[in-house]
Amino acid sequence: MKSSLQWMEDYVEIDKTRTAQEFADVLTVAGIPVEQVKYWGGDIKNVLTGKITKIVPHPNADKLVICTLNMGDRELTVVTGATNVREGQIVPVAVHSAKLPGGVTIKKSKLRGEVSEGMLCSAHELGLDDSLLLPEERDGIWILPDDMPLGVDAVEATGLRDTVYEFELTPNRADCFSMVGLSREFAVLSRKEAHVPKVRVEEDGAPIAGRLEVSVEDAELCGRYAARLLFNVKVGKSPFWMQQRLRKAGVRPINNVVDVTNYVMIEFGIPLHAYDYDKLAGHKLVARRAGKGEVLKTLDGVERKLTENMLVIADAEKAACVAGVMGGLDSEVTERTTTVVLECASFKGSSIRKTGRTLGLRSEASARFERGLDAEGCVHSLDRAAQILQKTGACQVAAGVIDEYVRPQEIRYINFTAEQVNDFLGTDIAEKEMLSILATLGFKTEVKGEVVTATVPSWRIDCTEMPDIAEEVARIYGYERIESTCPLCGVSEGQEGLPHAVREYISAILNKAGLNETVTFSFMNAGSLRKLRFAEGDSLYRAVPILNPITEEFPLMRTTLLPSLMDVLVRNQAVKNEAVAAYEIATTYHPKSLPVTELPDEETEITGLLWGERHSASWPYTAEKYDFYDVKGIVETVLEAIGITAELRPSAYAPLHPGKAAEYVKDGKILCRFGELHPEAVENYDVTGPVYVFEMYLKNLMPLINLIPNYRKVGKFPALTRDLAIIVPIEARNKDILDIIREKGGSNLEGVHLFDLYAGKQVPRGRKSLAYALVFRSATGTLTDDDIQKPIADILAELETRLGAKLR
Secondary structure, X not given: OEEEHHHHOOOOOOOOOOOHHHHHHHHHHOOOOEEEEEEEOOOOEEEXXXXXXXXXXXXXXXOOEEEEEEOOOOEEEEEEOXXXXXXXXXXXXXXXXXXXXXXXXXXXXXXXXXXXOEEEXXXXXXXXXXXXXXXXXXXXXXXXXXXXXXXXXXXXHOOOOEEEEEEOOOOOOHHHOOHHHHHHHHHHHOOOOOOOOOOOOOOOEEEOOOOOEEEEOOOOOEEEEEEEEEEOOOOOOOOHHHHHHHHHOOOOOOOHHHHHHHHHHHHHOOOEEEEEHHHOHHHEEEEEEOOOOOEEEEOOOOEEEOOOOOEEEEOOOOEEEEOOOEEEHHHOOOOOOOOEEEEEEEEOHHHHHHHHHHHOOOOHHHHHHHHOOOHHHHHHHHHHHHHHHHHOOOOEEEEOOEEEEOOOOOOOEEEEEHHHHHHHHOOOOOHHHHHHHHHHOOOEEEEEOOEEEEEOOOOOOOOOOHHHHHHHHHHHHOHHHOOOOOOOOOOOOOOOOHHHHHHHHHHHHHHHOOOEEOOOOOEEOHHHHHHOOOOOOOHHHOOOEOOOXXXXXXXXXXXXXXHHHHHHHHHHHHOOOOEEEEEEEEEEEEOOOOOOOOOOEEEEEEEEEEEEEEEOOEOOEOOXXXXXXXXXXXXHHHHHHOOOOOEEEEOOOOOEEEEEEEEEEEOOEEEEEEEXXXXXXXXXXXXXXXXXXXXXXXXHXXXXXXXXXXXXXXXXXXXXXXXXXXXXXXXXXHHHHHHHHHHHOOOOEEEEEEEEEEOOOOOOOOEEEEEEEEEEOOOOOOOOHHHHHHHHHHHHHHHHHHHOOEEO
């Protein structure tokens, strides 16, 4: 947002006791940050206005002419090569010793033998950017209005000498994206009074009723739609003063109708749009969602493909405008336009932001709609635009306004006490001073006992609760006047807690395993859960809704990290990466109830994803892809490192492939799940598979964690190893066999592991062969074969009894 101080003086007396930079600092400290102060025309000297009274060809040059200029109290002769100069025009003249931007100095000289006492200036030479000029002003000399006085300082006369503030406003201060909104801040911070322009329209045209029909089909996306009708419109250049004000605000003048809509948008902060009435089919406007496959050619000449979640303003046949973003070319106001429809509406900010991003369009209007508008000001803005056009003799105004206010803006009340505000701020500000500050900002207050009820102005959509009131009081009272104090508390040495230490330890293990840590947004969309095959009604759908999401694509706080990592995979596959090995350790949010009345449960999860090649082909090795045993090995490595042993069993977790999914369980609680992602989920995300994922739940891991290693002495005596190959039913589980071996193996059994599995011709149908290596060792002496015969016999007998096993 750019603000001209010349323009600002229409609304409030500028504080002359401070320099422009000093007052910019005051605004910045008060929460209205000024990014830059620009001094327009400050380095231009001795440029005066002059009228060309005579033009004659240069006797010694075909492309030069000699101009005689009336400078008010004298005449000058200037030689120029400009082709757009004519007798009777008023132009800026840089006379002898004049200084122009960039350090250029003009001196009296001779050109091809003829004396030239100065230079005729273009707008560019006086510091105006070409992007802010009318097409005819970009080349040649700057032709000034016919009523410009002669012999005066051209920089002052054209309004070029000015101070312009460039603000870096935060999105919550939508009210300051206007001259009137900023004037309130200027007034209260300089102890002055702001004056809003008086708006009154003389309705001198036929009634609007019966000539224009307006309706709102989608009240969710369009809360208010108002329109005025202008007759006998004369489209042409806007007044020079308006052009200059628009340029300082960074807006290029176009014609008087369009310029007025931009002028009022900058003045009041509410965008308007103008349509050629005769180009609207059925003389009808309706706010609706775009139809499937609907196309609109916008003002920039580009055909835009619209989607069904975009709001458009349409006539009886087709879309005429992408609501809040850009108008349509077919309904554009041109020099031939004689009847104009002025529109002012209140659109849903998040919808405008999403539409703009989808279409790759952003404008001054859309930037304001995105932040939220004061719907109460729509008709007032319409009247202001009609008033200006009427005063400049550009139109007649039809009687009446069409105003479809389908979703009235809520009036907000905030209750507080002076004690609450002072406790919040650590101040001792009197209630009377608080009320005075709020009154200057437009808040109406009512006091009953100690309780103050503040009625929030319609333009302050950012104020909703007591802390907002406290902030308003503090910034106007002056942050520098609030004493800095340290909180009274016992100071203790900061130490790393066990949960944080465990997270860092697990993160280090995963890094060593070749996985890269990611950090993603804490938001999700319910559609992501459906893509991952979570059934409707699953507890993961009970998520905390975000009141003001950064985008409509992520309206919920996430309840699982899987969607975030799948988004990471999608982006990596899109840029042709050959492999992804990533993990995230982050918080998920689970509300106790909906709507949310208390803080949700925050649980830490460790989620990882593997896809693609474990390592690329590099002689003498071939490329190998990640498989189920990679993800299983990573999970087991983590569990072993944190001292946890648990039962491994098949998992029926919805996102995982049946038969290729497992989970570790301890004391009835699931510690982690892992496996191959279900093919349907892979297809839903439109990625190539297979994809392997794991989820670990820190809440269930923490009570079991043992980061202190178990030490034992190295055995002094040699170990004795025996291999057992047994034939068991095909459904027998390795875990059950291991439990029996450890149970019957006796005190000298040091270890056991499965080293072979076979099912083939030598094994009966319905059975399989499993081979185990058993290691025996004694702490008191060397074992003999006789020492291990009994435990082996006991093992085989128990396996036969319980599982029907036979020694192979």
